[in-house]
Amino acid sequence: MRPIRKLSEIAPFLKEKGVLKKVAVACAEDMNTMEAVGQAAKEGLIEPVLYGRADLMEQAAREAGVATGSFDVIECSSEGEALGQAVAAVKKGRADILMKGLVGTDKFLKAVLHKENGLMRPNAVMSYTCALELPAYHKLLFVSDTAVLPFPDLSQKSAMITYSVEMAHKFGIETPRVALIGASEKVSPHFQNSIDYALLSRMNVRGQITGCLVDGPLDLFCACDPESLAIKGVSSPLEGDADILIFPSLEASNAFYKGLMRFAGGELAGLIQGTEKPVVVMSRSETALSKFYCMALACLVAES
């Protein structure tokens, strides 16, 4: 497959393949959720199944100007019931994607993480990867972890790499280049991150992490700019052409992507990682376009 280089290319790619995914929406009781679901349905990407209180969902649909006539609507008397049923639907294969509506993120993720009834893969690490589209970069940048793990340790970083690489593969990027981001390219025993990065990049060389090229520590310039690499005289197998950026902390990655969204015209789509099926958690402050991209991304990842 030809690599997908823009978020706007995901939906056309899926439509051409005739992909149509069932999305179980837990507590589809707010306008934001309804809008996102409505647009993805209108574009022919998804068939929504809405779980929640019927009166609240109808009102939200009216406010969002979404016609729910063709949607499956499952009346649930409480938040807990809606959440439980939506997760169960995905778990049992009646739906392909789980999406969060008007329910607290903590409650929602707890249901996803639940040992028997949740959606985590065995021994998986819940984390987050988003795909960023930037006018100033020639391709998509996958970034992890921008939402879940505050200070990932070595094994969590390793999981973040694995999941992000899997996502990049879905975009048709055969051997994604994974940059482990630090403040410099030096390895120092005084910086635990640089030690973790040295280990991870050597694990890649020894064939313990596959399907990608891993290098780090690298600063952002050396990761994404061949000229900086040349000026600094650093030799990196990534050649300043990273597809995936792994960050050492949530603060760093969060500030990175939000800075790009706010000041550099970035668009993004992100997903919870480590789950058996795609799990969509959108923030209300995201643009309508980002929400749509997020649904498209979930469909792409759900497609095996």
Add this chain to the structure above:
Amino acid sequence: MMITKLEQMFDVLRNEQKKVLVAACANDSHTIGAVHQAREMGLVEGVLVGDEKKILNICKEEKIDPSLYRIVNEPDDVRAVARAVALINAGEGDLLMKGLVNTDKYMRGILNKENGLMEKKAVLSHVTVLENPNYHKLMIVGDVAIIPLPDLEQKVAITNYLIQTAHALGIEKPKVALLAASETVTPKIPANADAAVITKMAERGQIKGALVDGPLAMDLCIDPESVELKGIVSDVAGDADCILFPNIESGNVFYKTNTKLANANLGAVVVGARVPAILSSRGDSVEVKMASIALAAMMSRGKA
């Protein structure tokens, strides 16, 4: 010229300006005999620091002309070591050698904060050069004698000493193998983890003048067939010039097995001080003593 056999050092040194070997506590025939033989072979000039009366007596018994040597009278063993060290600090000697004094006192003289031979923060260590008839070149290994369980920073220092020793022997770009029990990168085994980190440091140019790879098991260090069987891709494996040991036990067993079961010859020096220091014991063969003196002299070449 690249040295591939220990005796080739003798040829190099014979034709050069002689370095001055200072023997601390030259109060026995073993010490004086070794200095004299080294001088006869054209390896070094000698200074004998010790009890002048004893020195002259021994020379008489051994039929050695004492006028060939500068003799510095200092009957007390601790003071003799201090005096020998002072001579070197004053530029009147290039190499230090242990005579009839116990190793602790000798080392304490080198390590003395004000008057010793250490630069600030330098790591005192030990390098052994092995000539094993079953290997196609020399093996430069460390630390088999001084640092029991080197931490990461000490391992980096030892790695650099191995590289410097290789350079002194004319090996331009030595191949340095970092030993462990397997080639797998894992944070759970310190030897493997440190080896991976040091390899990455070398990739980043933080360790220069060598090709570095680890973790590697012993067979992968020195046996190309094992490398092929295991499918390891490495520019070091199977052809190592230098081997870094993760602890003193493994290194000590290695060199002693080489000498006792495989007829290996060796030379060894203490490194990390301002000048190379020789630590040979009375039990050492003449070959080992001469090789060690020659090795120290080789390492001192290029220094003023």
